[in-house]
Amino acid sequence: MTTIRQQLSSPLQLVALASAGLIILPLGYVMAQALSVDAVVWGRLWTTRIPELLFNTVSLAGSVAVITLVLGVSTAWVVTRLEFPGRRFWEGALVLPLAMPTYVLAYLYSYLLGFGGPIEHLWQFVAGPQARLFSPHSYLGATIVMALDTFPFVYLLTRSALLNMNLSFEEVSRASGVSRLWTLWRVTLPLMRPSIVAGLALVILYVVSDFGAVSLLRYQTLTYAVFQQMTGRSDNSAASILSLFLVSLALLFLVTERWFRHRSRFYQTTGHYRSPQRHQCGWPGTVLATGYLSVILGAAFAVPAYLLVNWSFSMQAQATLDGRFMGFVSNSALLAAFAATGGVLIGLPLAYLASRRPSWLNLGCLQAAYAGYVLPGPVAALAVLVLFTKLVPILYGSVLVLIVAYVIHFLPAGLQSLEPALQQITPNLEEVSRSLGLNVRDTWRRVTLPLVRNGFIVAWVLMFLQTMKELPATLLLRPVGFDTLAIRVWLEASEEYYQLAAPAALLIVIVSLPALLLLVSKDWRAA
Amino acid sequence: MPYPCAASLAGRTVSLWLFVLTLVLLAGPDFPPSPTSAADKLIIYSGRAERLIKPVLDAFTAKTGIQVELLSSGTTELLNRLKAEGDRTPADIFITNDAGSLELARTAGLLRPLNMREIDRAIPQQYRAPDNSWVGLSGRFWIIVYNTTQVKPDQLRSLLDLADPKWKDKIAIPNSGSEYLQAGVSVIRATYGDERTKQFLVGLRDNGGNQVYQKSSQIVEAVAKGQVAIGIVNHYYVYRHLAMQPGAPIAVFMPDQQEGGMGSIMNVAGIGVIKQTKHLESAKLLVEFLVAQAGQKLFADLDKEYPLHSEVKADPALIERKSFRAAQVPLMRLAELREPTLTLIEQVGLR
Numbered sequence: 098m099t100t101i102r103q104q105l106s107s108p109l110q111l112v113a114l115a116s117a118g119l120i121i122l123p124l125g126y127v128m129a130q131a132l133s134v135d136a137v138v139w140g141r142l143w144t145t146r147i148p149e150l151l152f153n154t155v156s157l158a159g160s161v162a163v164i165t166l167v168l169g170v171s172t173a174w175v176v177t178r179l180e181f182p183g184r185r186f187w188e189g190a191l192v193l194p195l196a197m198p199t200y201v202l203a204y205l206y207s208y209l210l211g212f213g214g215p216i217e218h219l220w221q222f223v224a225g226p227q228a229r230l231f232s233p234h235s236y237l238g239a240t241i242v243m244a245l246d247t248f249p250f251v252y253l254l255t256r257s258a259l260l261n262m263n264l265s266f267e268e269v270s271r272a273s274g275v276s277r278l279w280t281l282w283r284v285t286l287p288l289m290r291p292s293i294v295a296g297l298a299l300v301i302l303y304v305v306s307d308f309g310a311v312s313l314l315r316y317q318t319l320t321y322a323v324f325q326q327m328t329g330r331s332d333n334s335a336a337s338i339l340s341l342f343l344v345s346l347a348l349l350f351l352v353t354e355r356w357f358r359h360r361s362r363f364y365q366t367t368g369h370y371r372s373p374q375r376h377q378c379g380w381p382g383t384v385l386a387t388g389y390l391s392v393i394l395g396a397a398f399a400v401p402a403y404l405l406v407n408w409s410f411s412m413q414a415q416a417t418l419d420g421r422f423m424g425f426v427s428n429s430a431l432l433a434a435f436a437a438t439g440g441v442l443i444g445l446p447l448a449y450l451a452s453r454r455p456s457w458l459n460l461g462c463l464q465a466a467y468a469g470y471v472l473p474g475p476v477a478a479l480a481v482l483v484l485f486t487k488l489v490p491i492l493y494g495s496v497l498v499l500i501v502a503y504v505i506h507f508l509p510a511g512l513q514s515l516e517p518a519l520q521q522i523t524p525n526l527e528e529v530s531r532s533l534g535l536n537v538r539d540t541w542r543r544v545t546l547p548l549v550r551n552g553f554i555v556a557w558v559l560m561f562l563q564t565m566k567e568l569p570a571t572l573l574l575r576p577v578g579f580d581t582l583a584i585r586v587w588l589e590a591s592e593e594y595y596q597l598a599a600p601a602a603l604l605i606v607i608v609s610l611p612a613l614l615l616l617v618s619k620d621w622r623a624a
Numbered sequence: 625m626p627y628p629c630a631a632s633l634a635g636r637t638v639s640l641w642l643f644v645l646t647l648v649l650l651a652g653p654d655f656p657p658s659p660t661s662a663a664d665k666l667i668i669y670s671g672r673a674e675r676l677i678k679p680v681l682d683a684f685t686a687k688t689g690i691q692v693e694l695l696s697s698g699t700t701e702l703l704n705r706l707k708a709e710g711d712r713t714p715a716d717i718f719i720t721n722d723a724g725s726l727e728l729a730r731t732a733g734l735l736r737p738l739n740m741r742e743i744d745r746a747i748p749q750q751y752r753a754p755d756n757s758w759v760g761l762s763g764r765f766w767i768i769v770y771n772t773t774q775v776k777p778d779q780l781r782s783l784l785d786l787a788d789p790k791w792k793d794k795i796a797i798p799n800s801g802s803e804y805l806q807a808g809v810s811v812i813r814a815t816y817g818d819e820r821t822k823q824f825l826v827g828l829r830d831n832g833g834n835q836v837y838q839k840s841s842q843i844v845e846a847v848a849k850g851q852v853a854i855g856i857v858n859h860y861y862v863y864r865h866l867a868m869q870p871g872a873p874i875a876v877f878m879p880d881q882q883e884g885g886m887g888s889i890m891n892v893a894g895i896g897v898i899k900q901t902k903h904l905e906s907a908k909l910l911v912e913f914l915v916a917q918a919g920q921k922l923f924a925d926l927d928k929e930y931p932l933h934s935e936v937k938a939d940p941a942l943i944e945r946k947s948f949r950a951a952q953v954p955l956m957r958l959a960e961l962r963e964p965t966l967t968l969i970e971q972v973g974l975r
Binding site for chain 1 (some may be wrong): 695698
């Protein structure tokens with residue numbers, strides 16, 4: 098038996114190694130390319146683009162972090178510490194903005210906040226006909242859109258921290274005569290700090306790697322610049338240098354997030370305690386809380402969604418719903434299905450080996466698979482492109498290249514669900530099953546499979562939905578005839594044909610909604 | 625026998641995984657691009673905006689029954705792609721918004737020379753490669769669009785004047801990745817030299833501020849709304865906007881027509897047949913269709929460009945072609961001028 102096991106484990110080991118190699122190799126290749134670029138090019142980029150891009154990227158991330166901090170923590174506090182009619186509705190509804198890809202929200206806001214748009218009209222009604230709003234195509238515009246789109250990350254983490262917090266700390270503080278506000282400041286907030294910081298690091302990671310919103314709002318960040326260099330220049334040397342900076346920046350925030358998430362666990366596992374009591378609101382409190390949440394959710398979801406529905410039923414938009422549109426739908430579905438299946442197949446041996454035989458090699462392979470987190474779409478595309486053209490040029494321009502880019506990019510999201518699912522199947526359970534007389538096949542069918550099935554489904558669905566929404570890698574790598582819904586939204590929206598972009602955008606939002614259920618239930622990190 | 629099922633699970637996983645991987649690898653390269661058979665479709669890589677080229681291609685399909693598959697993307701991006709795909713490219717045709725890119729494709733050996741009388745007869749020599757590897761289809765001029773309520777035409781003269789600080793925050797410009805900006809800067813460099821061009825770009829960068837646009841249609845839109853007073857775009861975007869919204873307060877100013885001025889910067893959109901095409905006859909038919917009077921008329925009417933066929937008239941709304949001069953830099957030179965132009969643009973830090 099032992100010999101058979103060894104024989105079987107080695108091919109699996111090889112498969113895991115190959116998968117990890119597939120993921121880490123493109124990244125390494127781009128980095129190597131960046132470092133081998135002529136010093137003159139480095140010098141030129143260093144004196145012209147890099148300082149501006151770094152400054153833009155970091156300052157956007159910073160301002161979005163501050164706003165999401167305020168929005169996320171305050172909304173979480175309202176729904177966990179107050180009791181008012183409709184509270185449960187708001188608790189669920191506050192994650193809805195995550196169903197809207199950044200490029201959709203960005204294009205809706207470039208209309209809403211745009212020159213002569215509805216919000217400016219409203220403002221002119223108040224401040225006089227000559228009054229002008231700031232342009233959405235700016236630092237401020239990008240900040241607002243990204244903050245509205247990402248604050249649910251902070252909300253979700255803060256909410257769960259507030260729900261799981263041991264109330265006795267606060268009670269001790271209150272019993273010692275400390276005021277409510279001071280308790281919040283000195284006791285509650287410090288306890289939640291790890292969760293909040295983890296949420297913020299996630300938001301920042303998201304902002305740093307976003308392409309959709311910044312490209313439509315014409316705000317120059319590193320990610321956008323990588324795309325522009327790839328599409329505007331005849332060689333990829335500048336793009337790979339910028340990628341190097343981008344990956345380093347993303348890595349910094351990923352490490353921050355992991356560090357604080359690790360710490361945040363420490364606080365939540367202490368002992369048995371009762372859940373916090375909610376403060377019953379009178380009607381003024383109810384009005385205030387409902388008004389506050391309505392404004393935020395209105396801006397982040399309701400108004401944009403209303404606009405999408407409205408535009409989707411306009412005459413121009415209806416005219417585009419022909420066979421060609423159905424082709425975009427089926428392209429999106431097909432690509433996403435392939436990527437999700439590929440992701441599960443590649444993730445499986447990695448997660449399995451890491452949980453069953455946690456040698457340094459297997460754990461290393463698993464960590465390598467998380468590289469996708471620091472590979473923003475354009476960089477993933479660049480990496481795959483460079484690798485395929487050098488090593489297997491025959492595959493360049495095929496669907497496979499695009500799927501590999503998707504898998505690399507979204508595997509972390511899938512692994513988030515695969516890993517815990519596989520950790521559940523301890524050998525003991527299978528041994529019990531065997532000793533009770535089930536054979537190998539039945540044990541697999543009746544014990545192992547039911548245990549891992551849900552984790553697999555969640556992983557598949559998450560990767561499917563993310564692939565469906567993906568923009569930059571699809572733009573750069575799609576083969577002939579493979580335009581997707583996301584591509585159509587971006588192409589139409591970037592020429593300001595707002596109505597024409599609406600049906601595809603609406604469809605993406607609708608299909609994304611079920612994923613939010615999964616998200617709220619467990620895998621909130623994956624949007 | 626500590627892990628009986630682990631071994632079995634591992635075995636199954638491996639075999640399933642390898643099976644699917646093999647399947648994907650086998651299927652990958654010949655993956656059908658679309659449900660309908662792609663084999664007899666003409667595959668076109670197009671760097672032109674889809675809505676500018678698709679109606680013309682639809683007319684071709686209607687006339688000949690030849691189906692086309694369109695991949696619309698950036699011109700430079702598609703050129704990079706063609707280079708990377710090399711002999712294996714599925715493309716039959718390359719259509720661009722810029723002669724320089726076509727010439728670069730020709731020098732890279734990607735295009736196939738065409739010996740066709742139809743081309744020689746229809747398109748004047750200066751608008752195509754000597755061996756007809758690429759053929760210009762329509763002419764466009766890089767012009768100033770101005771908002772008629774904010775600017776009088778006598779305030780305008782040369783493109784180079786737009787670097788003047790008086791236009792600060794009043795001008796919208798294309799982003800530096802746009803091929804016609806690159807071509808325009810190349811022409812200015814060839815005419816006035818690097819130093820003068822650099823001053824111009826620095827001024828343009830400062831005046832443009834964050835009014836840097838990815839698409840010309842957005843620039844025209846911004847000028848029409850009065851968000852900015854002027855913009856630099858290709859002429860046809862203005863006329864297309866006016867055709868849809870006849871009352872819009874915008875007009876075209878043809879720059880650099882003053883005494884001793886360089887003349888307006890011209891470029892052509894063009895077509896080249898890919899060397900490896902398996903559909904040479906269909907490809908030739910498309911070229912023939914596009915250079916013939918009917919095809920040229922389509923470009924003129926739909927896209928408001930200047931037809932290159934001498935017997936086809938431009939849309940009457942356009943400024944009469946004979947009434948202004950074009951800059952004297954041959955289109956062929958746009959290719960060799962490209963790389964130093966990009967370096968200059970990057971040095972200045974244009975976005």
